[in-house]
Amino acid sequence: MIHHDVVIVGGGLAGLRAAVGLCDRHDVALVSKVHPIRSHSIAAQGGINAALGNNPDARDDTWEKHTFDTIKGSDYLADQDAVEIMCKEAINVVYEMDHWGCPFSRFPDGTICQRPFGGAGFPRTCYSADLTGHVLLNTLYERAVAKGVRVYAEYVAVALAAEDGTCHGVVLIDQVRGTIIPVLAKATLFATGGYGRVYFHSTNALINNGSGIGMAYAAGVPMKDMEFVQFHPTTLLGTNILMTEACRGEGGYLINNKGERFMERYVPKAMELAPRDIVSRSIQTEIETGNAFENEQGLYVHLDLRHLGERMILERLPGIRRISIDFAGVDPVREPIPIMPCQHYSMGGIDTNTRGETTLKAFYAAGECACVSVHGGNRLGGNSLLDTIVFGKICAASIDEFLREQRRAPVEGVVARKKEEMEIKIRKLSDSGNESPFRVLDDLRKTMDECVGIFRTEGELEAGLERVLAIRERYRRVKVSSSALHMNYELIGALELESMIDVGHAITLGALLRRESRGAHFRRDYTKRNDQDWLKHTLVTRGAGGEPFVSYRPPVITRYQPMERVY
Amino acid sequence: MTDDIYTFKVLRYDAKEPEKEAAFSSYRVRVIPGLTVLTVLLRIRDELDGTLAFRSSCRAATCGSCAMVINGKPGLACRTQVAPFESRTIVLEPLPNFEIIRDLVVDMAPFWNMYERISPYLIRHSPAPEKEIIQSPEDRKRIDQFVNCILCACCYGACEVMRREPDYVGPAAFAKLQRFMLDSRDERPDRFLESVNNGQGLWGCDTLLRCIDACPKEVRPTDAIVGLRKSLVKYRIKRAFGMDGHED
Structure with missing residues (x-):
């Protein structure tokens, strides 16, 4: 059994920032199922708000x-x-990242460049061309190397070991050596990312399947606000690769098949720079009312950058240009980009407080897998990178404080028992059954796309819930080709699939019960926000028999009384 | 329509079973325009052969996971379209110059060791200012191409020097080093270059430019190596004339 003071699962921005904050004073292990530099933070494009x-x-x-x-x-x-905590700390963390070498783009006076983003009163999104996630992740990984953080790359966490309301560590699979490893830890932090791959169409990397959220849920920690799923307005037709909001921040237009800048009809003032939930619904409405283009890959509208000119596109959006050429055969300097909205971000996640603590003692969560909540019903562009770094840093401080005060040591037996449980599970997955994990997953993804999308209705959600329950049943019969543990992606996928089903279930259930429209959750049958009944967070907790139990909690309101949301 | 059926030949090997020699597995797959090599690989693993091992994540040429040799050339599987190939057979092999772990998954440890050897982080001694460290747009532009490196290791796979000299620091690590040497905020002394002043370091490169060819992100590691050599020579001349006194 391996021992560490702190085990951090997830090598993206949140996990790395926490590791960098803790490694001077504690024995830290950073576990990541891919090399940290491959984490999905790398794909963020547009910027970080401060x-x-x-x-x-x-x-x-x-x-x-x-x-x-x-x-x-x-x-x-x-x-x-x-x-308040996040936005105040934003200024410090951006300067800190600069001091650590982050190559932000620069204004003529040598200060960090800032561009306009949706839903923001001022141009406050700091950026490095359209590769902001890439430069931030590289910088934090570089800092981790400089500080000698111990990294377990390509180790997959498969279960949390919890008992009596306390977390005692995790169980890992070492993919290279093909072994199962129990890790005893005084504190455990999950920074495992979002659950985008629960949907069929998603901008997310293949690794973003919500497995961390599912593991926490299985250990008794509630999932919060899962029905709030962000659909990004502009993803490349076909591959659904993200086309950053910076395209519109820099002045890009959205155009329908009649040649209209249709946002004029929805949000005449903010136009293309309305928040993402609103722009996505506008595009979806254009698609549903016959105003979309169509080809063999589906229905789409145009993201037109041509009027920005070649120089500006090459300087500010070079990655977008490259992706458009490589993946759609379209050069945005000369042609508009075909785009459609699809799943992009998970506002919901592991229920945490402002210190990253959860209901499970010694267990913390930060970044997209966590729901503090700073994004509520809809996240603003440029706030996700910020969330990861700020709350990674805050978690490091909370864990440090916890370790100084902690008196009870974690118990080896708890982690050992969990390891045995996982071994039995793995054996069973390769022993019997007749369901292909891929078929079950494919069905889940299609269910989420078809029943819990941009626009929702009672009927579709009920059908979705039934389908998820049937999928859960089928999961019991899933069989993989081999029980080998080294580089067995099929097996890892099958283990993670269980979490994905739990996540899909919570999203569907939360959406079905929430009879109002708020942020990214839009009900065609309840089109208005209803603060009287629904100004509250949804919490889904695993019941004794494995069934989800739903409860609610009011949000914290300090200075800003809810008003009508007009742009 | 039969001409859109492709044969994918994938080199299979398992370091856990060294007695079994590496051999190709063939898969027949229908390909529509727009399909990438990675999409096909995922489909093979999902529907035909669950044991096939390869790395992948972002599928958008940003994370650098899926570097492999595609019909003889190192590249990213996610960025390589299938349809434009003239042949209906696509041969996939693991990146050369690395040990195979399983199938298309290679042991990247030597690559990361070289990366760490060049101290890949900003080094400063001056106290941090209250706000950002001022950097002109021109200075920022100088590091642009090297900042773009995604550490996919296509260049290591393509490098002829790597083949004969496994301890060669290599193209990606030098691109990273130059990214810091050229950064106006970095204060590492020029004598830092002494640590790579040898045949396994800066003088190892044959300037065959294979790395430039292989790079999926238009980084030119050879520019870095040539630039670093110039800086090293300049530093040596300065030192010979005793002018390096206040380097750091």
């Missing part, structure tokens, strides 16, 4: 205004104390 006031149009910007924009963007579901 009220630096560098842009000449943003001299009056303040962290308080950033806070208000975020709360309004969340459709008032975010916890306002959490948002």
Whole structure:
């Protein structure tokens, strides 16, 4: 059995930031199922929000205004104390990343560049061309190397070991050596990312399947606000690769098959820079009312950058241009980009407080897998990178404090028992059964796309819930080709599939019960926000028999009383 | 329509079973335009052969996981379209110059060791300012191409020097080193280059430019190596004339 003070699962921005914050004082292990530099933080493009006031149009910007924009963007579901913490700390973390070498793009005066993003009152999104996630992740990984953080690369966490309301560690599979390893830890942090791959169409990497959220749920920690799923307005037709909001931030247009800038009809003031939930619904409405283009890959509208000119595209959006050419055969300098909305981000996740603590003692969560909540019903662009770094840093401080005060040692037996349980599970997966894990997963993804999408209705959600329950039944019969543990991606996928079903179930259930429209959750049968009955977080807890149990909790409101959300 | 059926030949090997020699498995797959090599590989694993091992994640040429040799050339499977190949047979092999772990998955440890050897992080001694460290747009531009490196190791797979000299620092690590040497905020002394002033370091490169050819992100590691050599020579001349006194 391996022993560490802290085990961090997830090598993206949140996990790395926590590791960098803890490794000087504690024995830290950073576990990642891919090499940390392959984590999905790398794919973020547009930027990170902080009220630096560098842009000449943003001299009056303040962290308080950033806070208000975020709360309004969340459709008032975010916890306002959490948002205040994040937006205030934003300024520090961006300077800190610069001091650690992050190559942000620069204004002529040598300060960090900031561009406009949706739902923001000022241009406050700091960026490095359209590769902001890439430069931030590289910088934090570089910092981790400089500090000698112990990394377990290509080790997959498969279960949390918890008993009596306390976390005692995790069980890992070492994919290279093909062994199962119990890890005893005084504190465990999950920074495992979002669950985008529960949907068929998603911008997310293949590794983003919500397995961390599912493991926490299985250990008794509630999932929060799972029905709030962000659908990004502009993803490349066919592959659904993200086309950053910066395309619109820099001035790009959305155009339908009649040649209209159709956002004029939906949000005449903010136009293309309305928040993502609103723009996605507008595009989907255009698609459903016959205003979309169509080819063999489906229905789409145009993201037109041509008027920005070649120079600006090459300087500010070079990655977008490359992706468009490589994956769609379209050069945005000359042609509009075919785009459609699809799943992009998980507002919901592991229920945590503003210190990253959960209901399970010694277990923490940060980044997209966590729900603090700073994004509420809808996240603003540029706030996800911020969330990861700020709450990675905060978790490091909370864990440090916890370790200084902690008196009870974690118990080996708990982790050993969990390891045996996992061994039995793995044997069973390769022993008997007749269901292909891929078929079951494919069905889950299609169910989520078809029944729990941008627009939702009672009937579709009920059908979706039935389908998820049937999928859960089929999972019991899943069989994989081999029980070998080394580089057996089919087996890992089959183990993670159980979490994905739990995640899909919670999303569907939360959406079915929430009879209102708020942020990204839009019900055609309840089109208005209903603060009287629904200004509350959804919590889904695993019941004794494995069934989900739903409860609610009001959000924290400090200074901003809910108002109508107009842009 | 039969001409859209492709044969994918994938080299299979398992380091856990060294007695079994590496051999190709063939899979017949229908390909529609727009399909990438990675999409096909995923389909093979999902529907035909669950034991096939390869790395993948972002499927958008940003994470660098899926580097492999595709019809003889190192590249990213996610970025390589199938349809444009003239042949209806696609041969997939693991990246050369690395040990195979399983099938298309190679042991990247030597690559990361070289990366760590060049101290791949910003080194500063000056106290941090209250706000950002000022850097002009021109200075930022100088590091642009090297910042773009995704550490996929296509260049290591393509490098002829790597083949004969496994201890060669290699193209990606030098691109990273130059990214810091050229960064106006980095304060590492020029004498740092002494650590790579040998045949396994800066002088190992044959400037065959294979790395430039192989790079999926338009990084030119050879530019880095040539630039670093110039800096090293300059530093040596300065030192010979006793002008390096206040380097750091």
